[in-house]
Amino acid sequence: MSENPVLHSHLVRLSYGDTDPAGILYYAAWFPKMEALQSEFLxxxxxRQDRLKEDFGWWTVSRATSCEYLAAAGLFDQIRIELRRGSVGTSSFAFDFTMRRVSDDVLVARAVSTLVTVSPEQSTVRIPELLHDHLANWGSSEWAAAHAITGADALA
Amino acid sequence: MSENPVLHSHLVRLSYGDTDPAGILYYAAWFPKMEALQSEFLxxxxxRQDRLKEDFGWWTVSRATSCEYLAAAGLFDQIRIELRRGSVGTSSFAFDFTMRRVSDDVLVARAVSTLVTVSPEQSTVRIPELLHDHLANWGSSEWAAAHAITGADALA
Amino acid sequence: MSENPVLHSHLVRLSYGDTDPAGILYYAAWFPKMEALQSEFLxxxxxRQDRLKEDFGWWTVSRATSCEYLAAAGLFDQIRIELRRGSVGTSSFAFDFTMRRVSDDVLVARAVSTLVTVSPEQSTVRIPELLHDHLANWGSSEWAAAHAITGADALA
Amino acid sequence: MSENPVLHSHLVRLSYGDTDPAGILYYAAWFPKMEALQSEFLxxxxxRQDRLKEDFGWWTVSRATSCEYLAAAGLFDQIRIELRRGSVGTSSFAFDFTMRRVSDDVLVARAVSTLVTVSPEQSTVRIPELLHDHLANWGSSEWAAAHAITGADALA
Incomplete structure (x- = not known):
């Protein structure tokens, strides 16, 4: 996982629908929460994902997702999900996620979402300059210090 | 609920992700299953919902949904979800759903999904003739006898 | 819908996963958000839903849910979901929900969740005194003024 | 991915709720479908996941999940999800999944779900003998030929 600065974060409370008959987090529950954080950041x-194609002539599609479950998370736990820039390739880039329980600061999960840049017809293309500049900025601690938006701020 | 003939049905098995810490069905779990049945039927x-606008000049949006939970359904229960035509108005119509456990034929839930016909810009419009004809046919037992498609058939 | 005071609220931003190929809210997306608000309030x-049985000797199960979709809500809309006490019967009670878009204060949806109080074996029982007292308090504007917890506060 | 024999499979049709505003599969949509296949197989x-602890004195928790998106899958595509035994370690084992579109036999996604065997208190334990024997059998083509259950059979 990257040591890059935090770009965006949400605080979420695990709810009934996030937990399974064992009373612990349903393994698939993180993915929509990761997507909500990533989509809001972008x-x-x-x-905006729904306008990249018309606004810029390229868009992004998911290439891979992975998640590791490191500690049991349970009903009503409050979790901070943090988003960082991950690795950047020629035509793909990643966001890294950490899920940390607020009450004891335990890292309960970490995950990676890898996106690829594509043409309107979904052929892979090199990362466009606009996005490349964003990615360079997102990796800098200066940017993060100046721009990072917390979940609470975002909702204010 | 209507006594109309069954238009379409799916067999589903309640899974870990459908059940909650009490080991019974998570109340929101029926809605995506209802949608899958209704969308496949249409x-x-x-x-096709995603092409109504361009193919016919109108489309449909959800107006209301309701569900009653009549008996506890639990992990690994096999449930038959059946779709019937519900009430038909001037610019809206409904599909009725029943969820019945296969092992004991108990009705565990019933639900209604009400749709309204709209213009491309989402103004309410009278039910178009094409759809009106469909709705008349769907309410007839002759149609159902001739056309009803089971989940198993659909997948064959 | 009740004119009762707001008991609890969450601010949510509609995300990619909440919206459908038409770019509008997927009709089933409200239900997990309603559940998260209701569960956190309780x-x-x-x-705590997962401990009612052992702590008090009774618990609650969902009896019915209904939702009306009043205006189109789209990707990235910010919505305030508010919870109010709904109608109270002998062995059942309801929570009323309103979903209002922040940018223009439009009511995009409203919903009702009806719960029934049951014994550990899921037989219907009269609303227990402890819960009855809660319900009486939740209906009073004094209580709400003193205790209402916003989503932002809840996360602070 | 393993070349092990198929242990179980489901046929699913991608529905409105599985697809996003771009009209392609929402990246998180595979996970509940993988879980439903894996849970039904077990x-x-x-x-039964909900009884492992009481029946056998051990249970399993998710350790990691990963998914690769290889081709665009869209609304109403019919997909066959297949489950195979993946790698087996000392206290963990994996199931491998492939998602293949029926119409053109294109592999649209593949995924791995890694489970770890734990004590009732969630300490990692060596794979118990009962499970070890299952895993050895599941890896053999003889077993698969004799026992493999298709989605259609399962519902018959």
């Missing part, structure tokens, strides 16, 4: 950066 | 009828 | 009131 | 093998 939206704040002027990169 | 698809088989030549009414 | 948790704050000392009524 | 159920058929006498290994």
């Amino acid at each position: 939206f704040f950066q002027g990169l | 698809f088989f009828q030549g009414l | 948790f704050f009131q000392g009524l | 159920f058929f093998q006498g290994l």
Whole structure:
């Protein structure tokens, strides 16, 4: 996982629907929460997923997702999900996620979402310059210090 | 609930992700299953939701949903979800759903999904003739006897 | 819908996963959000769903849910979901929900969740005194003024 | 991915709720479908997740999940999800999944779900003998030929 600065975060409370008959987090529950954090971050950066194609002539699709479950998380636990820039390739880049329980600061899960840049017809393309500049900025601690938006701020 | 004939049905087995810490069905779990049944039925009828606007000049949006939970359904129960035509108005119509446990034929839930016909810009419009004809047919037992498609058939 | 005071609320931003190929809210997306609000409210009131049975000798199960979709809600809309006490019967009670878009204060949806009080074996029982007292308090504007917890506060 | 024999499979049709505003599969949609296949397989093998602890004195928790998206899958595509035994370690084992579109036999996604065997208190334990024997059998083509259960059979 990257040591890059935090770009965006949400606080979530695990609810009945997130937990399974064993009373612990349903393994698939993180993915929509990761997506909500990533989508909101990109939206704040002027990169609405639903308009990339028409606005810029390229868009992104998911290439891979992975998640490790490190500690049991249970009903009503409050979790901070943090988003960082992950590795950057020629035509793909990643966001890294950490899920940390607020009450004891335990890392309960970490995950990676890898995206690939594509043409409107979904052929892989090199990362466009606009996005490349964003990725360079997102990796800098200066950017993060100046721009990071917390979940609470986002909702204020 | 209508006594109309069954138009389409799916067999589903309640899974870990459908059940909650009490080991019974999570109340929101029926809605995606209802949607999958309704969408597949309309698809088989030549009414793809994603193309109604361009193909016919109108489309449908959800107006209301309701569900009653009549008996506890639990992990690994096998349930038959059946779709019937519900009430039909001037610019809206409904599908009725029943969820029945296979092992003991108990009705565990019933639900209604009400749709309204709209213009491309989402103004309410009278039910178009094409759809009106479909609705008349779907309410007839002759149609159902001739066309009803089971989940198993659909997948064959 | 009740004119009762707001008991609890969450601010949510509609995300990619909440919206459908038409770019509008997927009709089933409200239900997990309603559940998260209701569960957190009851948790704050000392009524953890997963412990009601052992702590008090009774628990609650869902009896019915209904939702009306009043205006189109789209990707990235910010919505305030509010919870109010709904109607109270002998062995059942309801929570009323309103979903209002922050940007223009439009009511995009409203919903009702009806619960029934049951014995550990899931036989219907009269609303127990402890819960009855809660319900009386939750209906009073004095209580709400003193205790209402916003989503932001809840996460602070 | 393993070349092991198929142990279980489901046929699913991608529905409105599985697809996003781009009209392609929402990346998180595979996980509940993988879980439903895996849970049903284990159920058929006498290994109900909700009873492992009381029946056998051990249970399993998710350790990791990963998914690769290889081709665009869209609304109403019919997909066959297949489950195979993956790698087996000292206290963990994996199931491998492939998602293949029926119409053109294209592999649209593949995924791995890694489970770890734990004590009732969730300490990692060596794979118990009962499970070890299952895993050895599941890896053999003889077993698969004799026992493999298709989604259609399962529902018959």
